[in-house]
Amino acid sequence: MSVSTRYGGASQPEAGGETSPEKLLAPVLSAFWDEDESWTLDVYRRHEGYEGLRKALAMSPDDVIAYVKDSGLRGRGGAGFPTGMKWQFIPQGDGKPHYLVVNADESEPGTCKDIPLLFANPHSLIEGIVIACYAIRSSHAFIYLRGEVVPVLRRLHSAVREAYEAGYLGENIMGSGLDLELTVHAGAGAYICGEETALLDSLEGRRGQPRLRPPFPAVAGLYACPTVVNNVESIASVPAILKNGKEWFRSMGSEKSPGFTLYSLSGHVAGPGQYEAPLGITLRQLLDMSGGMRPGHRLKFWTPGGSSTPMFTDEHLDVPLDYEGVGAAGSMLGTKALQCFDETTCVVRAVTRWTEFYAHESCGKCTPCREGTYWLVQLLRDIEAGKGAMSDLDKLADIADNINGKSFCALGDGAASPIFSSLKYFRDEYEEHITGRGCPFDPARSTAWADQHTEVNA
Amino acid sequence: MTTSSSERGVSLGMPELPAPAYPDDVRTRLEADAREIIARYPGSRSALLPLLHLVQSQEGHVTRTGMQFCADMLGLTTAEVTAVATFYTMYRRRPSGDYQVGVCTNTLCAVMGGDAIFETLQEHLGVGNGETTDDGKVTLEHIECNAACDFAPVVMVNWEFFDNQTPSSAKRLVDDLRAGRPVSPTRGAPLCTFKETARILAGFPDERDGAVGASGSAGHASLMGLRLARGETAPARVVHPRDGGPHDEPRNREVHDPSPAEHLSSHDAPQDTSASDPANPAAGPAAEEGE
Numbered sequence: 001m002s003v004s005t006r007y008g009g010a011s012q013p014e015a016g017g018e019t020s021p022e023k024l025l026a027p028v029l030s031a032f033w034d035e036d037e038s039w040t041l042d043v044y045r046r047h048e049g050y051e052g053l054r055k056a057l058a059m060s061p062d063d064v065i066a067y068v069k070d071s072g073l074r075g076r077g078g079a080g081f082p083t084g085m086k087w088q089f090i091p092q093g094d095g096k097p098h099y100l101v102v103n104a105d106e107s108e109p110g111t112c113k114d115i116p117l118l119f120a121n122p123h124s125l126i127e128g129i130v131i132a133c134y135a136i137r138s139s140h141a142f143i144y145l146r147g148e149v150v151p152v153l154r155r156l157h158s159a160v161r162e163a164y165e166a167g168y169l170g171e172n173i174m175g176s177g178l179d180l181e182l183t184v185h186a187g188a189g190a191y192i193c194g195e196e197t198a199l200l201d202s203l204e205g206r207r208g209q210p211r212l213r214p215p216f217p218a219v220a221g222l223y224a225c226p227t228v229v230n231n232v233e234s235i236a237s238v239p240a241i242l243k244n245g246k247e248w249f250r251s252m253g254s255e256k257s258p259g260f261t262l263y264s265l266s267g268h269v270a271g272p273g274q275y276e277a278p279l280g281i282t283l284r285q286l287l288d289m290s291g292g293m294r295p296g297h298r299l300k301f302w303t304p305g306g307s308s309t310p311m312f313t314d315e316h317l318d319v320p321l322d323y324e325g326v327g328a329a330g331s332m333l334g335t336k337a338l339q340c341f342d343e344t345t346c347v348v349r350a351v352t353r354w355t356e357f358y359a360h361e362s363c364g365k366c367t368p369c370r371e372g373t374y375w376l377v378q379l380l381r382d383i384e385a386g387k388g389a390m391s392d393l394d395k396l397a398d399i400a401d402n403i404n405g406k407s408f409c410a411l412g413d414g415a416a417s418p419i420f421s422s423l424k425y426f427r428d429e430y431e432e433h434i435t436g437r438g439c440p441f442d443p444a445r446s447t448a449w450a451d452q453h454t455e456v457n458a
Numbered sequence: 459m460t461t462s463s464s465e466r467g468v469s470l471g472m473p474e475l476p477a478p479a480y481p482d483d484v485r486t487r488l489e490a491d492a493r494e495i496i497a498r499y500p501g502s503r504s505a506l507l508p509l510l511h512l513v514q515s516q517e518g519h520v521t522r523t524g525m526q527f528c529a530d531m532l533g534l535t536t537a538e539v540t541a542v543a544t545f546y547t548m549y550r551r552r553p554s555g556d557y558q559v560g561v562c563t564n565t566l567c568a569v570m571g572g573d574a575i576f577e578t579l580q581e582h583l584g585v586g587n588g589e590t591t592d593d594g595k596v597t598l599e600h601i602e603c604n605a606a607c608d609f610a611p612v613v614m615v616n617w618e619f620f621d622n623q624t625p626s627s628a629k630r631l632v633d634d635l636r637a638g639r640p641v642s643p644t645r646g647a648p649l650c651t652f653k654e655t656a657r658i659l660a661g662f663p664d665e666r667d668g669a670v671g672a673s674g675s676a677g678h679a680s681l682m683g684l685r686l687a688r689g690e691t692a693p694a695r696v697v698h699p700r701d702g703g704p705h706d707e708p709r710n711r712e713v714h715d716p717s718p719a720e721h722l723s724s725h726d727a728p729q730d731t732s733a734s735d736p737a738n739p740a741a742g743p744a745a746e747e748g749e
Contacts, residue, residue, distance in 0.1 A: 021686035030684050038675035097500070109564045109603040116680040119645065140500065147511070147548050147659050148604055150617040151646035151673070157663040158670045183498045186659045188507050188546035191602065205506030205532070207545040223501050265682075266607035267566055273608045273682025289686055307565065339566050339607060353565040357602055363545075447571035448611060449624055 007287060007299040007314055021289040026252060026260045027276045028240050029233070033120040039155045041162040044123035050168060052239030056131045057176040064135040068238060071246035072258040076113075077103055077194075077231030078305065078334045080257075080323045083238070089218035090136045090226045099227040100133050100141040101203065102235055105187055105194040107146055108306035108414075109357060110337035113262040114232040116274055118145075118152045121236075122159035126182065128235035130168060131242060133180050136228055140181045144199055147186040156184045191361035195409045196229040198363065209365045210409035233262060253279035257322035261336060267302070268294050268342035268446070280325065283338060284317040296451065297342035301425065305334015307354045308414025310421035331421070344450070346441035347426045348433050351418045352380040358415035366408035372399050373415050383430060386438030393430055397423055477522035477536075485527070488516060492531045495661060502532050506542055508660045510549055515656035519550035548659075550597075555590040556651045557635045560601035560614040561628070567603070570610040571624065576600050578625035583632060595636045597652075608679035609644070616655040618646030621677060647672040 032038050032047050041049070056064050069084025090098055102125065106114040118125060129141045145153055160182055163169045171179045185203060192198045193208040200222050202208035221227020237259065241249045250258045257279040263286060266272045270291030277286075283302065293299055299314045304321060310331040312319070319329045326333045341350065359373035379396050382388045396419055404416035423430065433439055444450060479485065491512055496505040506528060513524030525539045532539075543549050550558075561576040562568075579598055583591050590597040606612045609621030613628055620631060621644040634641050635649075642648050647669040658664050 021683075022689050025683050025687035027684045027687050030680070033676040033684060034681050035675060037671060039670075106605045107603060110566060110607050111603070112605045112607045112609075115605040116676060120676040120680060146605070148601070148614065148617050150655055150658055151619060151643070153658060154647065154664050154670050157658075157661075161663070184661065185504075186508065186511065186661065187548075188510065188659075189548035190546050202507065203504055204501060205503035205542065207542055263683075264608055266610060267570070271682050272610070273679035275683030275686075277683070290682060337607065341566075341569065345569055350565045350569065353563070353568055357564055361602070443569070443573060446569045447574060448622070449571065 007284065007293060007317055019285065019288065024281060024285055024289065025275060025277045028260050029117055029121060029124055029236055029262065030274060030276045033116075038120045039122055039159060041123060041159070041166060044121070044127075048243060049123055050127050050239075052242035053127050053130050053168065054174065055242045056134055057174055057178070061135045061137060064131065064242075067246060068135070068241065071241045071249045072256075073234065073237060073241060073249070074257065074259075074323060075231055076233035076237070076261060076335070078108070078308075078332070080333060083230060083234050086218065086228055086230065087132065087136050089216070090228060091219070092137060094226065096225045097140065097223075098136050098138040099222045099225060100129060100136065100138045101196075101200065101222060101227055101229045102129060102141070102143045102232055103194060103196060103199055103229055104143050104145040104232045105199060106232070106335075107191040107194050108308060108335055108337065109354060110264070110266065110303055110306045110339040111335040112264045112266065112337065113274060113335065115149055115152055117232060117236060117262065119155055122152075122155050123163070124236040124239060125232055126159055126163050126168065128238040129182060130173060130178075130180060131238050132228065132230065132235055134176070134178050136226075138228075139179050140183070142203060142222075143182070143184045144193070144203055145184060145186055146193075147188050153184070153186055160184055190363075191357075192363045192409075192411060195411065198409070199229065200227065207363070209363045210411075212408075237261075254320075254322055254324070256324055257333075263321065263336045263338060265290060265338050265340065267340040268297055268299075268345070269340050270294055279322040280320040282318050282320060283312075283340075286338070287317075287340075293340065293342055294451065297344065300341050300343045300345060301347060301350075301422075302338055302340045303334075304331050304336070304338065306337040306414075307339075307357070308332075308410070308417050309334040310417045311425065312421075313425050331417075342446075344441065344445040346384075346439055346443075347422050347429050348380070348384050349439065349441065349443070351422045352377070352384050354418050355380055355415060358411065362411060362415075366412070368403045369407040369409075369412035369415065372403040372407075372412070375399055376403075376415070376419065383433050384439055386433060386436070388430075388434045390431065390434055392434070393423065393427065474522075477526040480516075480523055480527060484516065488512065488527065489531070491660070491662070492527075496531065498661065503534070506532060506534070506539065507546070510539075510543055510546075511656050511660040514549060515653045515660060518653050518656075519552055519554055553590075554652070555595050555597035556653075557595060557615055557649065558597045558599065558617075558652050559632060559635070560599050560604075560617075562602070562604055562606075562610070562612045562614070563600040564603040566607050567611045572600075572611040575611055575613065575623055575625050575628045579628055579632060582629050591636065593636060596632050598632075606645075608682075609677060615641070615643065616649055616652050617659075618643035618649060619677075620644055621679075643673060645673050645677050 037043055065087045073083045074080045133141050169182050187193055190208045193202045195210050197211035198208040217227040217229055253259050260278055263275045301311045301313050303309050303311050304326045319325050323333050355376045359377045362369045362373050364370045376399055379392050400416040400419040403412040495508045496502050499505055509528045514520050520543050525536055529536045529539045563572045563576055585598050588599050611623050613620040613623045
């Protein structure tokens with residue numbers, strides 16, 4: 001099948017490699033999402049649930065930290081910081097309470113992995129939490145779940161209750177002497193709370209605004225005590241590592257980006273959804289196995305890890321989707337949110353809408369982000385409406401440059417990414433909006449139902 | 459739904475009087491709930507976000523009375539509570555409908571049809587962003603990315619997922635809500651009212667039979683990779699859940715010409731501050747100000 005040509009530009013990978021989905025994919029966390037009641041403790045146990053915890057409790061806490069560090073697991077929330085190292089930074093014997101806070105505030109545009117994971121398999125997270133708390137000597141953990149996902153909140157409430165009843169939470173867990181309380185906390189709608197220090201302020205009952213660092217959360221986090229903040233998928237991956245071994249984990253992916261992860265394919269593709277695979281798979285491989293772009297269309301631009309990661313084009317179909325590969329190609333792996341847009345999509349419209357999002361979600365604490373995103377929106381709206389001037393394009397780049405790296409937290413950098421990258425790859429299209437006095441695209445052609453009306457559209 | 463100038467808090471004369479308290483029976487009940495929430499946290503102030511969800515479950519929005527209650531329970535000033543309540547988008551600041559219908563208009567959903575759905579619903583319901591139908595049933599708003607991009611375009615009702623929507627399926631959805639017909643999300647439990655949803659958000663589990671398991675283990679898109687890894691062929695792109703596909707989409711759309719109203723993620727103007735619900739037995743500020 002030669003669907004690859006449909007995506008456009010880049011050359012095809014060498015023939016003869018293993019390209020079947022059975023070889024390329026590696027469902028671990030998603031392995032039993034299609035079973036009845038997959039979210040329950042019974043089903044989780046049937047799939048060797050809480051066996052990783054049993055192994056961890058037989059080790060010393062320091063050995064668990066070392067084991068996770070040796071596995072090479074890196075943060076799945078965007079930054080890719082080694083998980084075991086985060087745990088190791090927690091000062092031990094300091095006499096203060098230690099906390100684990102799980103960042104389940106999944107809000108980055110395009111990102112949709114933690115929510116289906118928690119909906120179908122919440123116990124993988126709870127088991128990972130118990131292991132992590134044992135390792136860092138914490139007796140109280142929190143799951144900060146964004147509030148806008150009530151179906152997930154229900155299943156977390158239910159799974160936590162089951163875990164307490166089964167003795168995986170509470171006092172003297174599995175006879176180990178470990179006591180652990182787990183609190184599920186629903187947020188109230190604020191993208192910025194995905195930033196770890198803003199999340200901590202929010203969890204302390206304040207406006208979610210980022211904190212100055214240092215001190216880092218490992219030293220002064222929640223209630224100014226040593227705190228680990230980890231993404232859902234990072235923590236949920238830990239039980240499988242303990243259960244199957246670090247060598248098994250390292251047998252997937254690359255030296256610096258080992259293991260499996262969830263890739264989320266969305267947009268104008270034939271098969272949007274979750275694809276769990278070893279790190280380093282390419283978008284071309286994912287599209288090849290899932291039916292490609294929607295019929296009759298070609299890939300125009302895509303994000304490797306959410307809207308805050310610089311966009312790619314069809315030149316980048318063969319970039320290995322791991323931390324190093326995406327970095328070397330000028331973007332970031334981020335959350336592996338592969339939002340794919342075809343040639344019917346106006347890049348100016350897309351970037352304008354993302355920028356409106358960043359302006360709306362800017363917390364207002366620092367000037368470059370608060371003011372800069374506001375002005376970016378004004379310029380972009382004018383350009384989209386055909387009221388821009390050529391000099392506006394340099395002004396856009398200049399404002400983005402004044403936000404990027406000069407803001408208090410990464411929200412500002414994220415806001416600059418779509419601007420820089422779209423100007424780099426699609427400056428012509430911006431110019432067309434200016435010289436042509438408006439947007440040359442018809443939004444009706446981009447909709448999910450557009451092609452169902454081709455014949456009657458005469 | 460319109461609000462009077464006093465409800466919007468724009469009165470420029472007398473400083474506002476303190477908010478009226480909840481009636482005794484309400485306060486007693488809420489205090490018990492609040493104590494349970496506060497006990498979950500090592501530091502009491504951490505309970506503020508759930509407490510705001512709790513008072514929202516009482517009145518349907520966060521009132522001055524509710525904020526005063528939170529301040530009393532936590533030993534904070536009302537200014538501190540207001541600062542938090544006005545920061546987060548899930549706290550409503552004026553009376554709203556039983557069903558909050560949120561259309562995702564972040565880039566991916568917007569492009570996939572979210573803009574068309576939002577436009578259609580505004581026309582169909584005769585309300586704008588953040589407004590409520592006259593029958594008090596539906597509050598329409600556009601929302602940001604809700605972590606369901608593989609099910610785009612997405613509509614949320616009381617924060618339950620209605621996946622793969624079209625303008626016609628969304629119209630039917632709001633018609634059903636207004637007519638009181640039972641409505642089930644693609645992912646999530648049969649709908650409860652906004653107030654009941656707010657109580658779950660405050661951390662009180664949904665005790666309805668079958669609510670946790672409703673709609674099955676995972677949505678179809680969540681299973682795409684798993685099915686391929688098992689050697690099953692890619693399933694056909696399925697289901698517009700409520701109707702099997704769009705029927706009456708507009709045929710020949712105009713070339714895109716964004717109007718100010720179309721800039722959907724742009725509600726960055728200051729929002730109204732809240733006033734207590736006039737229906738609250740304890741009189742609202744309208745009475746205080748002698749209107």
